[in-house]
Amino acid sequence: xxxxxxxxxxxxxxxxxxxxxxxxxxxxxxxxxxxxxxxxxxxxxxxxxxxxxxxxxxxxxxxxxxxxxxxxxxxxxxxxxxxxxxxxxxxxxxxxxxxxxxxxxxxx
Numbered sequence: 424x425x426x427x428x429x430x431x432x433x434x435x436x437x438x439x440x441x442x443x444x445x446x447x448x449x450x451x452x453x454x455x456x457x458x459x460x461x462x463x464x465x466x467x468x469x470x471x472x473x474x475x476x477x478x479x480x481x482x483x484x485x486x487x488x489x490x491x492x493x494x495x496x497x498x499x500x501x502x503x504x505x506x507x508x509x510x511x512x513x514x515x516x517x518x519x520x521x522x523x524x525x526x527x528x529x530x531x
Contacts, residue, residue, distance in 0.1 A: 469521050476528055483528040490522045 472489065475481035494515055501511035 465517065465521075469524070472521075473524070476525065483525050483530060486525055487522055490518055490525075494518050 472481070472486045476483055476486050497511065497514050497518065500506075501514070
């Protein structure tokens with residue numbers, strides 16, 4: 424990054440960091456908002472798994488196996504793509520939370 428000054432005399436580095444922390448709506452946030460498409464896809468996938476378990480079309484163990492496979496694939500893809508550990512961990516944490524949501528179902 425340059426050492427020049429941006430709008431209103433702000434240092435470019437500081438301006439770049441701050442502009443990435445402020446959303447398009449002007450709200451300050453430390454992290455960018457999650458991707459809307461990703462959120463919708465994750466909610467849909469989790470809802471489908473829960474629906475299949477509730478309809479007894481899929482066992483709890485099978486649903487947990489699907490989630491475990493997703494974790495393995497995420498890990499492999501992240502490593503191949505050179506994804507940051509932080510990003511990979513965030514994804515794996517979400518999958519872990521989904522797997523814990525199946526604790527309410529009895530073993531079949």
